[in-house]
Amino acid sequence: MSSDTTSAVNTRLEKAAVNHLLEESILPVNIRQRPISALGFVWIWIGIAVIIATFQLGASGVAGLPLPQVVAIILAANLVLAVLMTLTADIGTEHGLSFAVYLRAPFGIYGTHLPSLFRGVIAAIWFGIQTYLGALALNGIVEYLTGFDSWPVWYAVFAVVQIGNTALGIRAVEVLASIAAPAIIAISTWMYFTLDVLAETNGVNIWTFVGQEDIQPLTLFLANVAFWSTLAIDIPNITRFVKTESGARSFVRRNKNIFAAQLLALPLTQTWIAVIGAASFIAAGDWNPVTVIQGQSEGFSLVVLLALVLLAQWSTNNAANLIPAALTFVNAGAPHIKYSVAVAIAGIVGTLAMPWAILDNLFAFLFSYGAFLSAIGGIMIADYYLIRGRRLNVPDLYRVDGQFRYSQGFNLAGIVAWLAAGGLAFFSGSWAFVVGFVAGMVLYYVLMKLWVLPRYRQEEVVTLNGDNYLATSVGYSWSYDGATDEFHRVPTSNLAQDAGREDL
Numbered sequence: 001m002s003s004d005t006t007s008a009v010n011t012r013l014e015k016a017a018v019n020h021l022l023e024e025s026i027l028p029v030n031i032r033q034r035p036i037s038a039l040g041f042v043w044i045w046i047g048i049a050v051i052i053a054t055f056q057l058g059a060s061g062v063a064g065l066p067l068p069q070v071v072a073i074i075l076a077a078n079l080v081l082a083v084l085m086t087l088t089a090d091i092g093t094e095h096g097l098s099f100a101v102y103l104r105a106p107f108g109i110y111g112t113h114l115p116s117l118f119r120g121v122i123a124a125i126w127f128g129i130q131t132y133l134g135a136l137a138l139n140g141i142v143e144y145l146t147g148f149d150s151w152p153v154w155y156a157v158f159a160v161v162q163i164g165n166t167a168l169g170i171r172a173v174e175v176l177a178s179i180a181a182p183a184i185i186a187i188s189t190w191m192y193f194t195l196d197v198l199a200e201t202n203g204v205n206i207w208t209f210v211g212q213e214d215i216q217p218l219t220l221f222l223a224n225v226a227f228w229s230t231l232a233i234d235i236p237n238i239t240r241f242v243k244t245e246s247g248a249r250s251f252v253r254r255n256k257n258i259f260a261a262q263l264l265a266l267p268l269t270q271t272w273i274a275v276i277g278a279a280s281f282i283a284a285g286d287w288n289p290v291t292v293i294q295g296q297s298e299g300f301s302l303v304v305l306l307a308l309v310l311l312a313q314w315s316t317n318n319a320a321n322l323i324p325a326a327l328t329f330v331n332a333g334a335p336h337i338k339y340s341v342a343v344a345i346a347g348i349v350g351t352l353a354m355p356w357a358i359l360d361n362l363f364a365f366l367f368s369y370g371a372f373l374s375a376i377g378g379i380m381i382a383d384y385y386l387i388r389g390r391r392l393n394v395p396d397l398y399r400v401d402g403q404f405r406y407s408q409g410f411n412l413a414g415i416v417a418w419l420a421a422g423g424l425a426f427f428s429g430s431w432a433f434v435v436g437f438v439a440g441m442v443l444y445y446v447l448m449k450l451w452v453l454p455r456y457r458q459e460e461v462v463t464l465n466g467d468n469y470l471a472t473s474v475g476y477s478w479s480y481d482g483a484t485d486e487f488h489r490v491p492t493s494n495l496a497q498d499a500g501r502e503d504l
Contacts, residue, residue, distance in 0.1 A: 018335070019334075019335065019398070019400065019485075020334055020335065020400075021104075021109060021334060021397070021398045021399070021400060022334055022335055022398055022480075023330050023331075023334035023335045023337070023338065023339075024338075024339075025327065025330050025338070025339035025342075026098050026100065026101050026327060026330050026331055026334065027398075027480050028095060028096035028097055028240075028394060028471075028477070028478035028479070028480070029092075029096035029240045029241060030096060030477035030478070030479055030490070030495055031096075031244065031246050031472060031477045031492050031495065032477070032492070032495045033096075033241075034096075034240070034241050034242055034243050034244065035170065035171060035174065035241060035243070036170065036174055036238075036241045036242045036243060036257075037242075037243055037257065038242075038243075038256070038257040038260050038261070039260075040174045040177070040178065041238075041242050041257060041258065041260070041261040041265075042181075042260050042261045042264075042265045043174070043177040043178045043180075043181040043182075044173070044174065044177040044181075044238065044261065044315075044319050045261040045262065045265040045266050045269065046177070046181035046184060046185065046265050046269050046315075047176075047177040047180045047181050047184065047311075047312070047315025047316060047318075047319065048231070048266075048315065048316050048319050048320045049265070049266055049269035049270045049273065049316075050184050050188065050269065050273050050312040050315070050316065051130065051273075051312060051313070051316050052133055052288070052290070052309075052312075052313075053227075054227075054270060054273040054274055054277065055273060055274070055276060055277030055280065055287055055288055055289060056277060056287045056288075057074065057220075057223065057224060057227065057274050057277065058070060058074070058273070058274030058275055058276065058277035058278035058279075058281075058287075059277045059278055059280065059281035059287030060215070060220070060223075060287070061073065061074070061215060061220050061274070061278060062209065062210075062211055062278040062281055062282060063211040063212075063213040063215055063281065064210075064211045064212070064213040064214055064215030065210070065211070065215050065217065065220070066207075066208065066209070066210050067206055067207050067209065067275070067278055067279075067282075068207060069217065070220065070274070070275075070278060071271055071274075071275060073217055073220050073221050073224070074220070074224050074270065074271045074274050075267050075268075075271045076221065077220075077221045077222075077223075077224035077225045077227075078224060078228075078266055078267035078270045078271065079263065079267050080225055081224075081225050081227075081228050081229075081232060081266075082262045082263045082266050082267055083263075084232050084377065084381075084437075085228070085231065085232045085235050085262050085266075086255060086258060086259065086262050086263065087381060087384075087385070088232060088233060088235055088236060088377065088380055088381070088384075089235045089236060089239040089255060089258050089262065090239075090251065090254070090255060090384075090390065091236040091239075091240075091380075091384060092235070092236030092237070092238070092239030092240035092241075092242070093239050093240070093242065093244050093254055093255050093258065093472060094254065094390060094470065094471055094472045094473060095240075095392055095394055095471050095472070095478060096240045096471065096472075096477065096478060097236055097240060097392075097394070097397075098236060098237050098240065098327045098331070099116065099119070099233065099234035099235075099236050099237050099324065099327065099328070100112060100116035100120075100327055100328045100330075100331035100332075101331060101397055101398075102236060102380070102384075102392075102397075103115055103116050103376075103380075103414075104397045104404045105383055105384075105388070105392065105397065105404055106379050106380065106382075106383040106411060106413075106414040106444065107410070107411050107414040107415060107418075108404055108405065108406045108407075108409050108410040108411040108414070108415075109397075109400065109402075109404050109405055109409045110408070110409030110410055111406070111409065111410040111411050111414060111415055112331065113331070113332050114415065114418075115372075115376050115414075115418055116328040116331055116332070117328055117329075117332055118369075118372065118373075119230065119233065119234060119324065119328060119373065119376070120324065120325045120326075120327075120328030120329055120332075120346070121325070121349060122230060122369050122373075123230065123234075123320070123321045123322075123324040123325035123328075123346070124321070124325040124345075124346040124347075124349035124350040124353070125349070125350055125353045125355060125358065125365075126230075126317075126320070126321045126350070127162075127317050127321040127322055127325065127346055127347060127350035128349075128350030128351050128353050128354075128355030128358075129350075129355040129358060129359060130313040130314075130316055130317045130321065131155060131158055131159050131162065131313065131317065131347075131350065131351075131355070132151075132155060132355045132356050132359070133309060133313050134158050134309060134310050134312075134313035134314060134317075135151045135152075135154040135155035135157075135158050136151055136309075137290075137306040137307075137309035137310045137313075138154040138157070138158055138306070138310055139151040139153075139154045140294065140302070140306045141302075141303055141306045141307070141310075142154065144298075144302060144303065145303075155351075158310075158313075158314075159347050159351065160347075161314075162314055162317050162318065162322065162347070163322065163343050163344055163346075163347045165314075165318060166317075166318045166322040166323060166326070166343050167339070167340040167343045167344070170238075170241045170323075173318045173319055173323070176314065176315060176318060177315050177318070177319065180311040180312075180314065180315040181315065183307075183308075183311055184308060184311055184312055184315070187304055187305070187307065187308035187311075188272065188273065188276060188308065190304070191276055191289055191293060191305070191308070192275065192276050192279060194293055195276065195279040195280050195283045195284075195289055195292065195293070196279060196283075198283040198284065198292070198296075199279065199282055199283035202283065204282055204283065206278070206279045206282045206283065209282045218430075219430045222430045222431060222432075222433060222434065223430065224270075225433050225434075226370045226374065226432060226433035227270075228266070228270075229370050229373040229374050229377065229433055230320070230324070230373055231320055231324075232373075232377050233373060233376050233377045233380060234324045235262075237323055237324050237327055238319060238323070239255075239258060242257050242258060243257050244256075244257060244472055245472075246472060246475050246492040247472075247473070247474065247475035247492070248472065248473055249473045249474070254472060254473055276289050277289060280292050290305065290306075290308075290309055293305050294306070321346070321350075322343055322346050322347070325342075325343075325345075325346035325349070325350075326339055326342035326343040326345070326346050327339075327342070329342035329345050329346065330342045368426070370432060370433060370436075371422055371423075371425035371426040371428070371432040371433075371436050372418070372422035372425070372426070372436065373436075374421075374422075374425055374432065374433040374434075374435075374436030374437045374440070375417070375418050375421035375422040375425060375436040375437065375439065375440035376418060376440065377436075377437050377440070378421065378436065378437040378438060378439065378440030378441030378442075378444070379414055379417055379418060379421075379440045379441065379444040381441055382440070382441040382442075382444045382445045382448075383414075383444065383448075386441075386445055387445065387448050387449075387453075387458075387461065388458070388460050388461060388469075389460075389466065390470065390473075391460035391461075391463075391466050391469035391470055392460055392469055393458070393459045393460045393469055394469075394471070394478045394487060395478075395486075395487035396459075398480070398487065403456065403457060403458055403459060406452065406456050407456075411452060411456075412447075412451075412452070413444055413447035413448045413451060413452040414444060416443070416447060417439075417440055417443035417444035417447055418440060420439070420443055421435075421436050421439035421440035421443055422436055422440070424436070424439050425439065468489075471489065475491060475492050475493075476489040476490060476491055476492065477489070477490055477492060477495060478490075479495075
């Protein structure tokens with residue numbers, strides 16, 4: 001190699017080393033690096049859907065509506081949300097991109113940090129909440145067996161274990177889910193029948209009981225739609241690791257391994273857990289079945305109950321909280337913050353938020369951030385489908401001077417639409433999710449068409465050969481060459497066989 005060539009290569013490597021848009025865990029995932037099967041994704045979603053707050057949603061419904069109606073409403077709401085989530089999931093399926101990196105398109109290479117870090121901090125706080133609940137369960141098990149009582153000790157232990165597990169990569173997350181999900185199904189079934197017997201003992205039939213509060217079906221529906229607004233926007237973080245078919249132009253074929261998890265596992269699991277919360281409220285007047293059954297259990301049954309709580313928090317935290325938070329922190333601190341470090345940062349942020357205090361105002365917390373997250377979802381749909389037609393100039397997402405620099409690194413259409421729609425949603429009461437989503441989508445589309453696109457050329461929007469900016473659906477994957485600091489679209493047939501990435 002000549003000295004000039006060597007110098008040129010060294011210069012490119014130096015640029016790559018300081019490029020704040022590059023870090024291994026946020027590079028596109030090629031089609032050979034996707035280890036999660038359809039069943040594996042189902043297990044992940046079952047693990048995600050079992051969280052304490054879901055019990056409260058079910059209990060709130062039966063406070064004024066019969067349980068069959070509550071079941072129908074929650075199931076319908078989650079099906080609506082699952083459809084939205086399947087649309088955003090295609091960003092991961094088609095291009096292999098994480099949530100924060102994709103947001104460079106609608107918000108700019110610097111502007112992405114505003115909405116992505118907002119979501120990342122929320123995810124970290126949820127990690128703290130879930131870890132606190134798991135620590136209480138772990139403390140209950142240890143106290144029963146040994147008499148030792150100190151939840152802060154078990155909070156620290158449980159946090160470290162979860163951080164370590166998630167830092168190992170997507171395979172470790174999938175393995176845990178495959179163990180936790182069947183156990184959660186079995187234990188939750190036992191919980192339901194325990195509560196049903198308790199209700200019958202008190203002379204109540206949980207399926208015919210009707211509460212006295214004034215609960216509007218539409219309010220319950222909208223509350224459940226908003227419940228998973230967090231994962232509705234950042235699900236590409238997971239779907240970029242789900243197996244897919246190369247060259248599948250059909251949306252259905254390309255995302256076939258997504259459907260069972262998001263259209264069946266999520267709605268059915270969420271509804272089932274809400275039924276248990278409703279049964280607990282009817283049987284004992286307390287929405288939390290863990291508290292109800294714990295007060296009546298001892299021995300093996302008590303340990304099993306608390307094990308459910310522990311597994312539920314752990315499996316949810318890995319996929320729904322630690323991964324999203326970590327990837328937004330990597331995106332903000334690249335190339336200096338690695339994925340494993342970012343996972344630890346997420347744990348620290350979640351703990352400093354004092355989650356045990358947030359639990360006292362959980363639904364106010366959900367309402368406050370949900371309004372702004374819904375607006376991000378609307379902007380993503382408008383950008384990915386309406387503006388770009390699923391085509392994306394992926395190499396420029398990682399270029400400081402590329403098309404996504406917009407105005408000094410900020411796409412004002414995205415930022416203005418997000419703040420305006422989020423603010424409007426914040427003051428819209430129970431309609432917050434719908435208002436934020438629709439307003440974000442409409443405002444962003446109009447601002448891009450009339451203001452941004454005439455000033456900042458977007459190659460995938462104006463090109464005559466749109467297939468050049470597709471990946472999976474045309475048999476290609478995006479690939480980064482560190483030696484030349486360049487991105488290429490590589491035919492699937494030319495990719496080396498890879499059992500899957502251990503990193504993210």
